[in-house]
Amino acid sequence: MDTIIRNGMIADGTGKPLFTADIGIINDRIVEIGAITGQANHEIDASGKIVSPGFIDPHTHFDAQLLWDGAAKPAIEHGITTIVPGNCSLSLAPLKAEHRMKLVGMFNQIEEMPHKAFSEGVTWDWETFEEYIERIQRDLSINVAPLVGHSLLRLWVMSDAAMSRAATPEEISDMADLLSRCIAAGAVGLSTSFVDMDERLQPVPSRYACTTELDGLCKVLSETGKLLQVVHEFYDTDLTLARIDQLAELSLKFDITTTLSPLFLNADNQEGVQAIMKRVDAQMQRGARVWPQVQTRPIDISFSFAVPSLLFIRLPSWYALMRFSDHDGIKAAFEDPAKRAALVQEASAMMPLWSVLTLRRVNTEKNAHLVGQTLAAIASERDSNPLDVMIDLSIEEDLDAHFLAASMGHNDDLAVADLLKQPNVMIGASDGGAHILSFSTYGDTGYLFSKFVRDCAAMSVELAVQKITSEPAEIWGIAERGQLKPGFIADITIFDAATIARGEEYYVQDVPGEGFRYVRDAQGVSQVLISGAVAYDQTYGYSEARTGKIV
Amino acid sequence: MEPLRQSILPKPNDTWESIAARNLGQLNQDVAIAQLQSWNLHIFARRVLTEDGELQQPILPSDIVFIEPPKPADPAD
Amino acid sequence: MSAWVSDVRLAAAHEGVAELVVTLTYDNGGESHIPLAPEVSHILMTRCAAASAQDLIGQSWTHIRDALSEAYNSEIR
Numbered sequence: 001m002d003t004i005i006r007n008g009m010i011a012d013g014t015g016k017p018l019f020t021a022d023i024g025i026i027n028d029r030i031v032e033i034g035a036i037t038g039q040a041n042h043e044i045d046a047s048g049k050i051v052s053p054g055f056i057d058p059h060t061h062f063d064a065q066l067l068w069d070g071a072a073k074p075a076i077e078h079g080i081t082t083i084v085p086g087n088c089s090l091s092l093a094p095l096k097a098e099h100r101m102k103l104v105g106m107f108n109q110i111e112e113m114p115h116k117a118f119s120e121g122v123t124w125d126w127e128t129f130e131e132y133i134e135r136i137q138r139d140l141s142i143n144v145a146p147l148v149g150h151s152l153l154r155l156w157v158m159s160d161a162a163m164s165r166a167a168t169p170e171e172i173s174d175m176a177d178l179l180s181r182c183i184a185a186g187a188v189g190l191s192t193s194f195v196d197m198d199e200r201l202q203p204v205p206s207r208y209a210c211t212t213e214l215d216g217l218c219k220v221l222s223e224t225g226k227l228l229q230v231v232h233e234f235y236d237t238d239l240t241l242a243r244i245d246q247l248a249e250l251s252l253k254f255d256i257t258t259t260l261s262p263l264f265l266n267a268d269n270q271e272g273v274q275a276i277m278k279r280v281d282a283q284m285q286r287g288a289r290v291w292p293q294v295q296t297r298p299i300d301i302s303f304s305f306a307v308p309s310l311l312f313i314r315l316p317s318w319y320a321l322m323r324f325s326d327h328d329g330i331k332a333a334f335e336d337p338a339k340r341a342a343l344v345q346e347a348s349a350m351m352p353l354w355s356v357l358t359l360r361r362v363n364t365e366k367n368a369h370l371v372g373q374t375l376a377a378i379a380s381e382r383d384s385n386p387l388d389v390m391i392d393l394s395i396e397e398d399l400d401a402h403f404l405a406a407s408m409g410h411n412d413d414l415a416v417a418d419l420l421k422q423p424n425v426m427i428g429a430s431d432g433g434a435h436i437l438s439f440s441t442y443g444d445t446g447y448l449f450s451k452f453v454r455d456c457a458a459m460s461v462e463l464a465v466q467k468i469t470s471e472p473a474e475i476w477g478i479a480e481r482g483q484l485k486p487g488f489i490a491d492i493t494i495f496d497a498a499t500i501a502r503g504e505e506y507y508v509q510d511v512p513g514e515g516f517r518y519v520r521d522a523q524g525v526s527q528v529l530i531s532g533a534v535a536y537d538q539t540y541g542y543s544e545a546r547t548g549k550i551v
Numbered sequence: 552m553e554p555l556r557q558s559i560l561p562k563p564n565d566t567w568e569s570i571a572a573r574n575l576g577q578l579n580q581d582v583a584i585a586q587l588q589s590w591n592l593h594i595f596a597r598r599v600l601t602e603d604g605e606l607q608q609p610i611l612p613s614d615i616v617f618i619e620p621p622k623p624a625d626p627a628d
Numbered sequence: 629m630s631a632w633v634s635d636v637r638l639a640a641a642h643e644g645v646a647e648l649v650v651t652l653t654y655d656n657g658g659e660s661h662i663p664l665a666p667e668v669s670h671i672l673m674t675r676c677a678a679a680s681a682q683d684l685i686g687q688s689w690t691h692i693r694d695a696l697s698e699a700y701n702s703e704i705r
Contacts, residue, residue: 166563166612194613201598201700203611210612211560233593233615234642235663242558242615266639268649269661271624275555282552299640310638310646310666316679323670409640438644589631589654589689592662595696620631621658 001040002026003532008046008494013053013470013483015462023051025490028531028547032486042534046494049526050461053469053482054081054143054491055445059229059261059293060432061085061111063092063146068121068512070139070548075432076536077522078445078502079493081529082481082551083432086147087261088231089193089206093132093148094156094178100124102155105199111434114515121512129182133550140548141535143491145478147229148182150192150206150217162205163198172216179220186550188476189227190217194243196231214250222254227476232260237272244279248288257475261293262429264410265419273419280424291475293428294419296448297502299409300439302360305330305399311353317346327399334391344387353405354386359393361402361507367393372504375403413451417458420448420467426475427467436517443502443520450501461497478551490532493525500524557619561610570610574618590617630655631689636681639663648672648681652689662692668699 003025009018010033024032024040055078062072063085072083085091090110095103107113126132129148136144154162157174167175179190192206192214221228230247233239240263247258265273276292283290303309308322321333321343333339347354355376362371370378370393375386382389393401410416420427430444445468452458473482480488503520511517528536533545559574571583578586588595594616599609610616635651641663648669650662664672672678672695676687 164607194615197597200602203597207611207613210563214613236593236660238556238617238621238660239593239615241555242617245552245554246560246615248552262642264642268637268639279555286552299642300644301640301646302644303646308666308670310648310669313638313646313648313669313673313681319673319680323673405640408646435643586630588693589652590660592652592660592689592692592696595693596668596700598700599697600701620654620656621660623657624659 001031001036001038003042003044003490003529004036004038004040005044005046005051005492005494008049008051010484011050011052011462011465012485013466015466017462018050023484023490023492025529025532028489028533030484030486030488030490033484044494044527046526048496049494050465050497051484052079052465052493052495053484054493054528054530055079055468056082056084056472056476056478056482057430057432057445058084058259058426058428058472058476059087059430060434061087061090061107061113062433063090064107064113064117064122065433066136066140066144067092067123070136070546071141071535071542072433073542074442074519074521076142076528076530076542077525078443079495079500079522079525079528080142080445081491081493081535082143082145082478084145084147084188084476085433086149086187087191087229088196089149089151089191089204091129091147091149091152091191093126093129094152094182095132096127096156097124098159099155102198103152106151106204109199110196110204111431112437113434114437114511114513116513117511117515119513128185129187130185133186137550139546141530141542141546142548143481143530143551144548145188145476145551146186147189147191148179148187150190150209151204153178153217154205154209158205162208163202165208166210167213169212172213175213176216176220179217180224183220183224183226187226188478188551189229190221191229193231195233215253218250218254218256221256225477226256228256228258230258230260231262234262234264237269237275240272240276241279244276244283244290247290248283248286251288251290252286257289257291257477259291259293259426259428259475263292263294263425264299265294265412265416266409267412270412270415277419277422277424284424291424291426293426294416295410295429295431296416296420296427296444296452297430298407298411298416301405301408302402302438304402305394311405315346315350317343330399331395334395340391344391347387351387354390357386357390357403357405359401360404362393362397363400364397367396367401413456414458417452417456420452421459421463426472428472436511438518440505440518440520443522446500446502446522446524449495449497453497481551490529492527492529494527496524496526498524556617556622558615558617561612561614561616563612564608565610566608567610570616570618586620587616587618590620633684633687633689633692634659636684638681641665650684650692652692664692664695665699668695671695671698
């Protein structure tokens with residue numbers, strides 16, 4: 001044996017109850033599960049730990065990061081062994097040289113990937129999908145199941161006309177041929193968008209596609225057994241219901257699997273989500289395959305006084321100040337005793353909110369130690385009150401103090417747990433690698449276990465593992481992964497069920513072009529194996545293994 | 552399955568006028584267009600001016616266009 | 629007036645900012661909830677001469693349509 005993982009509690013991905021066993025690995029495959037008597041070159045003691053298949057993240061935007069970081073950090077340390085990039089109609093190939101800056105603009109507008117990350121982190125040495133796959137394979141630690149973006153197919157075939165009109169029959173045929181070539185090179189499906197806008201706030205190219213075009217592309221997916229991902233008008237229940245019906249018809253007509261993302265559950269749309277799931281269930285009952293993706297993490301709101309936030313729209317004086325004053329005007333009002341007193345008086349009715357805000361980011365050295373604390377805690381330290389602390393910190397930081405209101409949406413834990421557990425819900429929509437300047441899109445898997453398995457006791461560890469391993473593997477057609485089973489690829493995550501968590505969010509400068517992003521370091525994940533090699537170890541960090549595959 | 556709320560996917564070059572004529576032909580055109588627009592505000596959440604300031608067609612081929620208002624809540628639900 | 633603002637509330641947008649969600653009630657009693665990005669909300673507030681979000685209640689749907697159009701088609705963009 002090359003590797004034996006000893007005495008772990010096996011969550012094999014199928015939902016079967018935990019059992020204690022050893023796992024034997026030769027090369028990249030699991031060869032035995034049970035009581036293994038022999039020795040191996042490398043032995044891992046998993047006593048007291050859960051041993052599960054590697055997690056699959058079906059909704060990411062790591063397309064660019066994979067060009068400078070083949071581990072898609074910090075995805076692997078959160079237990080993820082396979083990622084699906086290329087969602088929402090946007091991939092990085094196929095892409096002709098003349099459209100590179102257009103695509104950078106779209107990634108910047110939609111996914112908040114900085115321009116400088118592309119200009120300093122990317123060597124543009126590919127055009128076709130095959131060339132892009134060859135390019136990222138050179139240094140791959142994580143498995144990649146790439147989607148090809150519909151907007152990219154349109155740009156390649158139609159050039160600038162992709163951004164203004166429906167395609168001709170010849171162009172649809174050319175796009176279908178191109179999609180076939182991308183699938184032959186490793187694409188697991190097609191992504192499209194009904195909602196996104198480009199850097200000019202005009203609809204992305206995929207939104208100019210008529211039903212004939214979508215049919216032509218779905219025919220290719222049908223012939224190759226691949227999947228269609230869409231981002232729909234997730235903010236509106238009736239539009240979501242109509243898209244579910246549209247996808248169901250496509251699924252039945254072409255015998256394809258479809259998935260739409262994201263679906264959020266907020267306090268005031270619970271009836272809407274119930275209606276959506278009722279419709280999904282009914283369509284699934286008919287034989288259609290329409291999988292809504294639901295994320296585990298709640299939605300936070302962040303703000304500073306440098307940009308007017310709608311958090312203050314119920315407070316006329318604050319709203320008027322932020323809307324109609326410039327930087328100096330806002331600071332002057334905060335520093336004027338009479339104006340400040342009036343502002344504090346008006347906002348005091350919302351004191352419960354100000355108390356739970358946390359200080360998220362500052363620029364000065366003297367306040368750096370306060371980052372991560374609630375305004376209530378800082379107020380206690382300063383012998384002040386949260387509202388005055390918010391104003392004082394904003395003055396001290398020249399209005400560049402950033403505050404966070406955590407868990408403001410998708411935050412009813414028990415209701416979200418009920419949704420995540422539903423058999424027709426796919427856990428996903430993490431957006432890993434996107435929105436990097438706004439919030440951390442990493443750690444949703446740890447949060448699944450810490451919040452819904454441990455804190456809420458709303459689902460078993462076996463079910464949670466199943467929902468992010470065998471279930472997505474089956475939906476996405478990822479063969480020989482997603483279960484612990486002799487003969488399957490040894491993508492394995494070992495974690496402590498008592499401590500696994502997403503870790504605290506922090507701001508770090510690790511993006512090419514001296515760029516920043518929000519990340520979270522995993523907690524409670526001991527080792528992650530990809531194709532039998534240790535890719536991450538809690539003690540030693542990331543290894544030099546480059547065993548990631550295009551799957 | 553019967554749709555929960557009546558909608559269409561636009562035909563090539565559809566406009567508010569053509570959809571109103573086809574789907575709400577019993578109404579005065581101005582009234583029909585106003586009703587369509589009030590049911591489909593999502594179609595206004597986008598830029599429809601070109602760089603040269605020209606007006607583009609606001610309705611896209613991939614849009615869902617509702618041809619009736621939202622249904623009132625069913626007390627039985 | 630075929631639809632009017634019957635409620636307003638704040639919500640957490642997918643992008644991690646606060647957004648304004650306006651409830652429109654139609655003549656038939658049906659409702660729709662329109663999320664408005666900060667820039668659209670600011671324009672809507674100005675168009676309706678609203679000092680606070682509550683002042684939007686009772687306003688016509690046409691203000692929302694026009695605020696969306698103005699926000700997305702502004703010269704500044």
